[in-house]
Amino acid sequence: MPTSNAGLISKAAAVYAKDFRLELRSRYSLNAILMFAVTTLAVVSFSLGQSGLSPKLLSALFWIVLFFSAMSGLAHVFIREEETGTALILRLKADPDAVYLGKLLINFSLLSVMTVVITPIFFIFTDAGGQYVLPFVPILILGVVGLCSATTLVAAIIARASMKTALFAALSFPILMPLLLALVSASEKALGGQGLSACWSELQALVAYAVVMITGSLMLFKFVWQE
């Protein structure tokens, strides 16, 4: 197995660039995620109307939309490799850590694009209050990081199993629970006007979660990836 002397970062960047280019050509995952998110948000907003939704409800709705959109789109990075048959070559040529980091970054990019599109639409549809956007942003960023850190490894696992998409949601949800709990709790406070200082313990939990998940995934990925 030829291994180049390029560093980990440049190898990961190469994996990322390949996926980015593929995504740019077909925009398959991006479309799936965006359409799912917009549709869910529209249905929810339409059903509830403008009747002064409480911060608790707003926060829950937002993260439900984000969670299910992530479930619909984040497994593609690995499933596509398996389906198009390129997985074998990648397995032979690339360093598992580099593959993981590249896939993590592409998932992060996908989720970030979706969040950037969805958040303004969310604030417009629900009239949540534009003054709360600023304290909401750090929670958003940590939430996106947390989501992709936990789901990338699970996506790699299910890509090699049958019933992939259903299994992805079933496997990811228990692992994402602590993240979702902290996110909903923190967002409720931010959207309720209490500011970031009230969410301090949740923010700490979110950072810890992301660190633990990424570290764990890095250590476990090669067992999933290699035959």
Add this chain to the structure above:
Amino acid sequence: MIWKLLIFILMTAVIVLSFTTPAPQQAIGEASRIMYYHVPMAWISVLAFAMSMVYSIQYLRGRQLSYDERALDAARLGFVFCVLAAISGSVFARVAWGSFWNWDPRETSIFVLLLIYGAYFALRGAVEEEDRRAALTAVYSIFAFLTVPFLVFVMPRIMPSLHPADSVVDATISITMGPTVGLILLASLVLFTSLFLWVFYIAVRIRRLQRSDLKKED
């Protein structure tokens, strides 16, 4: 043999005592006796999952299928105890706090543990080849276990909790309850754990017999 006898006698004693001694929490009355059974069940579900994780780690290092089988057996038993913990907890919640399910942090963690077990079995069913199945489920088991510290330690600090132990630091378990209660609880914990390990040991022996049967057929 002596251990089995000892477990039987002590278990009988504990069960009798759990019903004959005064109820642990007078405010709730007789229903607080559930605590003697609910706490061990919950503890064993986490213990079983931890065991499954350890066997998973050993499988990933040595690639011996016997470790994978043990991880599965531990998970199966743990699942049973997890269901029992959830049901006993739910009954207690109805009597003590008014409704069957409140999404209190500990209730949430037992529910998540249930889901993790379910997901583990779903993953096992979805992969055909033995080696790949063992490797994938081992990785999932280890990865899922990383969330347990968050659920057990971090969540009760973030969200308001109904469980009595969370409002008092765990070290003071002998202060918040009378010594008899603490003793019976501890005995129940130890004995149920022994029961779990005994059943697990039987499962390991069954596997060994099955394997030697297969060898004889060759």
